[in-house]
Structure formats: C-alpha cells, structure tokens
Amino acid sequence: MDRTHAEDLDRSDPLRHLRDRFELPDGLIYLDGNSLGALPRGVRSRVHAMIDDEWGRDLVASWNTHGWWDLPAAVGATLAPLVGAGPASVSVGDSTSVQLFKLLVAAARLRPGRRTIVTEPGNFPTDSYIVSSVARTLGLTVRWWSAEETPDIRDVLDDDVAVVSLCHVDYRLGRMHDGAGVTAAVHDAGALMLWDVCHSAGAVDVDLDGWDTDLAVGCGYKYLNGGPGAPAFAYVHPRWHDTLDQPIAGWHGHADPFALERDYRPATAALRVQAGSVSLLGVGALSAALEAFDGVAMADVRAKSLALTDLFLTLVEERLAAHGVAAEAPREHARRGSQVCLRLPEAYGFVQALIRRQVVGDFREPDLARFGFAPLYTRFVNVHDAVERMVTVLESGEHERPENTARAAVT
Amino acid sequence: MDRTHAEDLDRSDPLRHLRDRFELPDGLIYLDGNSLGALPRGVRSRVHAMIDDEWGRDLVASWNTHGWWDLPAAVGATLAPLVGAGPASVSVGDSTSVQLFKLLVAAARLRPGRRTIVTEPGNFPTDSYIVSSVARTLGLTVRWWSAEETPDIRDVLDDDVAVVSLCHVDYRLGRMHDGAGVTAAVHDAGALMLWDVCHSAGAVDVDLDGWDTDLAVGCGYKYLNGGPGAPAFAYVHPRWHDTLDQPIAGWHGHADPFALERDYRPATAALRVQAGSVSLLGVGALSAALEAFDGVAMADVRAKSLALTDLFLTLVEERLAAHGVAAEAPREHARRGSQVCLRLPEAYGFVQALIRRQVVGDFREPDLARFGFAPLYTRFVNVHDAVERMVTVLESGEHERPENTARAAVT
Secondary structure, three states: OOHHHHHHHHHOOOOHHHHHHEEOOOOOEEOOOOOOOOEEOHHHHHHHHHHHHHHHHHHHHHHHHOOOOOHHHHHHHHHHHHHOOOHHHEEEOOOHHHHHHHHHHHHHHHOOOOOEEEEOOOOOHHHHHHHHHHHHHHOOEEEEOOOOOOOOHHHHOOOOEEEEEEEOEOOOOOEEOOHHHHHHHHHHOOOEEEEEOOOOEOOEOOOHHHHOOOEEEEOOOOOOOOOOOOOOEEEEOHHHOOOOOOOOOOHHHEOOHHHOOOOOOEOOHHHHHOOOOOOHHHHHHHHHHHHHHOOOOHHHHHHHHHHHHHHHHHHHHHHHHHHOOEEEOOOOHHHEOOEEEEEOOOHHHHHHHHHHOOEEOEEEOOOEEEEEOOOOOOOHHHHHHHHHHHHHHHHHOHHHOHHHHOOOOOO | OOHHHHHHHHHOOOOHHHHHHEEOOOOOEEOOOOOOOOEEOHHHHHHHHHHHHHHHHHHHHHHHHOOOOOHHHHHHHHHHHHHOOOHHHEEEOOOHHHHHHHHHHHHHHHOOOOOEEEEOOOOOHHHHHHHHHHHHHHOOEEEEOOOOOOOOHHHHOOOOEEEEEEEOEOOOOOEEOOHHHHHHHHHHOOOEEEEEOOOOEOOEOOOHHHHOOOEEEEOOOOOOOOOOOOOOEEEEOHHHOOOOOOOOOOHHHEOOHHHOOOOOOEOOHHHHHOOOOOOHHHHHHHHHHHHHHOOOOHHHHHHHHHHHHHHHHHHHHHHHHHHOOEEEOOOOHHHEOOEEEEEOOOHHHHHHHHHHOOEEOEEEOOOEEEEEOOOOOOOHHHHHHHHHHHHHHHHHOHHHOHHHHOOOOOO
C-alpha cells in the first residue's frame, strides 16, 4: 500500500477542507490532538477582541454588553449537538475533575440508600481518584469493574449500585464502550449512568441523549480544540433538569444570581451544574474553536476517524510488524476510539525520536507510544508519512540513542 | 476642598507611575476594579504568545518547554508576597467557589468530631451557599455570626466549631475584619480559620502568614487584575502542607501525576489543592497582570487606598450630604476595605446616570451604589471629578429619568 493510496483517500475525503480551519506548523505531523487539539484559526481574533474590546475597553459592562454572563450556557448549547444533546443539557466550565466530582455526588444523591459506585481500574487516573474521593466523602464503596475480566457489566451490578462512572474511550488503548448498551444495563439495575467522553467527544459520534445516559462530562481541549486547560463540559439528561442536586453550589448556578439571596435556589438544566466564575478567556477560545465544526456531520467525522485508524493499523501491520512492533487497539470498529497505541519496550525513546522527525505522538507508561487521529485536520498522507518515519527510526535505531532515551520531562 | 488639593495628592503619590501599567479608556473614571480589575499592559502580549508560539506552534510540547505544568504553582509563588504568604503556600486555579469548597471540606476533616461551621449572613452569597452545601454534604451545622449583633466572635465559638469561614472585607459595605485578632480567637476555641480575601487582596495589606490563618481563598480578577473569570487562589498554612486532605483529588494535585497511578498520593504545600487542568490562558493572563505589582510595597498600596477613600468620604460629606446621600463605610481605618457604598433609594438610576457621565461604579440590591478604589490606577483627581459628576446627576435629576431607572441587565 503506497503513498498514492493515501493521496486518493485525501482527495475523496468529504472533510478535507476542514484542515484549513486550523493553524498547524508546516511539515509537522501532529498525532496528539487527543491530548491537546490544534489551534483553530478563529481563536486568536476572538481572544484578542475579548482582551482589547471587552475587558480593556468596556470593562465590567461586558458582563451584559458582550454576553459574558450567558457564555457558559451559550457555548454549551453550541457544543451540545456534537455530543448528541439538546442545547439546554450542556454547559461549560471548570475542569473535568471538578465536573466529575459535582456530578458523582449529585448522582449518589439521586439514589439514596444505594452505597456503591462502579468504575474501572483502567480509567484515566483522575477519574479513579475522584471516584474514590467521592466515595470516601459520602461513605460509599467503590466496586472496580474490569471489562477485560468480566465482559458483561451486568455481572457486577446489583441493587446497591447508585451510579456507574466509565470513560467511553480508554485513554491508553483506545477501547470504546457500547454507550447505549452499557447505559441500558445500568438502568436495568436501577442505577444512574455517568459517561466521561473526554477521549471521544469531537472524534466519535457520541450520542448522549440517544444512549439515554443520565450524566456526562467531557474535555474541551482534546478533539474539541479549545486550547490548553479549556473548560470542560457537563451534560445533564432532561429528566434531571429540575432535580439535580450538586454540591458546589456557587452563585453562577443560582436561579437568580444577582438577587444575592442568602439561600441557594438552583437554576434549571445544565446551568444547575455551574459553580463560580469560569475563565472567560478560556470559554471564549473554546467558543471560537467550536466554529471548526460548523456544518460538519459527526457521522462523517466518525467515518473519517475509522478510515484513518484503519489505514494506520494496516500500515503498522505491513511496515512495522517485522520490527516486532504491534498495534494495541481494537480491530472491531464498534470498539475503537480515535487513537491507537503501539507497544514496544523502547516506547519512550521511540516517541522522542519521532518528535525529532516531526511526528508528534506521546508516551504512556510503561511501554506505549500513543497516536491520536483528529479527523478534522489529520490527512491520510500524514498517516502514511508517519509510519514511514517510524520505519526509519526503527531501522536506524534512533529510538535507542541516549538523546532520545534520557527522561527529563513530564508529558 | 477643591481640585487643586486632589492634584497635590497625585503629585506626591509614590505610586502615581503605576497607572501607566494599565490600559484604561481615555476620560473614563473607573471605580469598579473591585468587581473587574482594569487591563494591565503586559497581558495582551503574554496571551498572544501563549496562543501563537505555545499552543499554535509548539503544541503539546509546551507542557514542558513553556512550563505549563508548573504555571499554577509559579503564579501562586508570584502572588504569595502580595498576601503575606510564603511562595509554596499559594497556588492558583479553579474559581473561588470551588477553592472554598475544597478548603472547607479539608478544614472539617482536620477537626473530626466537631460538627459546626461558623460564617456570616452578610457574606458574598456564594460563600454562604458553599458553606451551607459543605455542611449538608458532611452532616455539619452552620452557625451564623453577625458581627453587628455580636461584636466579639468569642461569644459564638465553642468546642463544636470545626472551622470559621469569613470574608475579610464585606463585598457591599467595605467593612474589614481584624485578620489577626479573629484568627487568634478562633484558634483559642480550637477551630481552624479560613479567610476569603477576594475583596481585599491587591488593595489591602493582607498578611496571611502574619495572621496565622490556616487557610484562605481569593479572587484573581478584582484588585489583582487577572481578567474576567481569572483563576482564584488558595492558601495553605505551612503547618498543613503535608496533611491537608481536600476532596477534589484530581491528577494535578497528585505527587507524581505522570506516574498515572491508580491511587491518589497528594503533592505537598498548596499544590495539594490543585484538582484538574486549569485554564492556561487565564493563568497566563493573571501571571502577566501580577507584573503590575513589581517593586510595589503593599504597605504603600494600603496607604493610598485609605487616602483615596478618606478623600471620597470627605467629599461625599461636603458635596452630597445636602442631597441626602451618605456614605456607608467604616470611618476607622482599621475597619475599612477599599470600596465605599452610597445609600440612596434611587441607587440603580444613580449608577446608570453616572455611567453615562463616564463614572463606572456598580449597583447592589436594594439601595447601594458601590465604588471601588483600586490603588494602582485610581488617581485622586478621579475621586474629585467623580464626586462632582455625582453632584451634577443629583442636581439635574438624571438618576430619576426613565432611561436610567429601567432595569434591563444583570450586573
């Protein structure tokens, strides 16, 4: 399978025009949009205007005249269709960790008497930390479910389970859960479902309303390209719009914030999840970033994501298997997110050597080289060229040289 | 007292050069820096560089190469001396509401067996909401202390009090508590002290280490000028650097985040308070904003704050008393923050009419016109000119005209 094939795929890609909505350095093959999405073109001017015309010139009046007060809900409404939600069901703000904390406590309160939270040991660590901390704070128990050991989640559910909290796509191996199927099983057990869609929103056709999930959280800075530390988002199913009871009862979640009442009266829908003031530069950047999705059908995004990872998996098999490198990713489309890991003992040096050759992925302990395929700006020829550079690295032994194996840094 | 006097005060003001560190619209008298601080000059270029050179060009590598990972602690260390703290005791991130939630739960955990939180009914509302919500979540009781009704806090303290949470300066009336005195009384009762310094940090010589407080939270976007929704900060006294146990145990507060361990091991000092990813555009803006304090002694800032409010109180007495308008602010320096309210039935229209005359304050229900005096960029002639325009408004009756009394907006 040669480069011509990849060029053909690019020519027939219905999303090929979207790359022009991003600023990417010339020559760089960026396969880490699952960690930090690339810079969408509209962000710079939006943030500049917020600083110059809003903050600098109109100052505090901007809360009204530039809609600052409504921005977290407005950006939530813009984001909502990308994850299959109605506009009132999503708001943005805080970090994923904080959103998860709020919604887990809220879920437990909606199932009083039930004393167990179910989650996975393979979670992104912050999810496990927050689940454990919520359990300790509320006097609940964590039940760890491994899909690899016990494929059917029904086998770990009973009438003591208040809420099940899972990452839709595994941050390392890219394994994707069946959103609708797992949610139905959880509901059959009388529990609530909370999905963390950090590693799927923006790359996979997440369908929160369609899955009938109760709650969800997601990240603004991965496939949604909102910039470093962009606000996260929270989803609340309409059936909980008037009853959700989350613990960080800040004034931005109040029904009438400027009445400055002593007692808390929560707003409705996803606004109930708001706490304090959100970083408005961050929300503004995310707002502009979401314009990269204008007119884009998430089904097309998902189709391209699968075509990109299909191509990568094929090329890894063809070109890297001889070097003892294999992909760790589900072959089945229904189980695959938008990133693929390669497992090799020298993974750290391999990732560093590739960065020197202008291919950016990332390393995950202990032996994984992770590559994400953001459908909006990744070309099929990028996939081809990346694999060819991997071959070069492996053949030359660059991944074993001291300048690449010396560990200095955090990410 | 005529304008010449104010001009003399400006000429002898040791901080007069600091106004050039800010961008303020020509002709505007901005007396709302206690709500949203003005734009410091260095912010624009810092945020532009973060977007262009860091996010856009260096992408995910910026976590290392541009120090993103360390930024919340580094900016905390820069901020620390402005509030009388050691560099490791302060970190920035999240909103004030979220910081308050984390620290209140942590405080209660440090006093197991004690079941009461003491706070004030006159708090900024989010403080009351969060205190009540923490109490409900942990099964504690809130005891409301009014300093006006019971001047000595010792009269409401006993051995059931786990933590006392107070706003250092009242957001409406500008009344300031005795930081050291109240803290000592609280410690005598065996409880922990948590100060909210949102309405004092950056304008008053807050001395957290000197007061011996256990914990504190504060706001980045008021007198610290970090921009709309800037990250808040958290202070942890050194005696709790290794034992503080807060509930939003996100991976940024982990001792070794990239080990990606399943169990949470907290970092030390104020890093223990970190949860998830902080808005880095927001942290970057705050970082640049704090440069406006370079070389500035907080004692000078405090002296100027008092001189500004002294002048305002004198002029209100001289020029507005005849119109039945009086200031609501402590006359005693030790009890006065950096803002002053005027009380009048037509306060809403009064604030609107002044905005049309380029004097920006804000309205607080039901009858308060609030004016903040940010010492870094407010001139004594601004105070003089603002009062003259207040006279004009009151004499002309502009504050009673429909275009000013119609309520449309939120702030």
